[in-house]
Amino acid sequence: MRKLILFLLCFIFTSQLSVQALSWAYPFVVWKGNVYEVTDEEVSDIGDVIGKVKRGTDEMTGEYFGDASNMYPKGTKYYEIKGISPKIAIAVEVEESKWYKADYVHEAPKHWLENVIIVLTFVMLIVAVFTIMIRMNNRKT
Missing domain, CATH: 2.170.150 (Metal Binding Protein, Guanine Nucleotide Exchange Factor; Chain A)
Known part of the structure; x- marks a missing residue:
């Protein structure tokens, strides 16, 4: 105790x-x-x-x-x-x-969230461009 x-x-x-x-x-x-x-x-x-x-x-x-x-x-x-x-x-x-x-x-x-938003926007743009390129290549074949 x-x-x-x-x-x-x-x-x-x-x-x-x-x-x-x-x-x-x-x-x-x-x-x-x-x-x-x-x-x-x-x-x-x-x-x-x-x-x-x-x-x-x-x-x-x-x-x-x-x-x-x-x-x-x-x-x-x-x-x-x-x-x-x-x-x-x-x-x-x-x-x-x-x-x-x-x-x-x-x-x-500057706040770290501002950079996250920019990076996420950039990643989404790259994904969109690659998706469009893949679809265009699939149509040609």
Whole structure:
């Protein structure tokens, strides 16, 4: 009994209790591979819709890819700001008829899933080409 208690105490004190909390430096959106910091500056001279949030960020690791956001839900729309290049800033719809300016910060980090999609597309294209070539050769004979 004594060994069991000692074992349990050792197990409790040596096991790791994992607590993770991710705190972001600023709210951001990602559009076309670029990260934009969303500011508190309201904008009203809005142009066309240019994109939207398609996924969130991983709350444990902070990883993201594609058109993502750490604060705004899926479906949040991005707009161009009239008179400003989207390379400099875009607008993010935070409420109906309310947009905040989002300033370009840097390129988004590359994610391994982006490469997988490219490789799979390339493999599918090669398989399709070989299938067509085989069928054409079978018709000739």
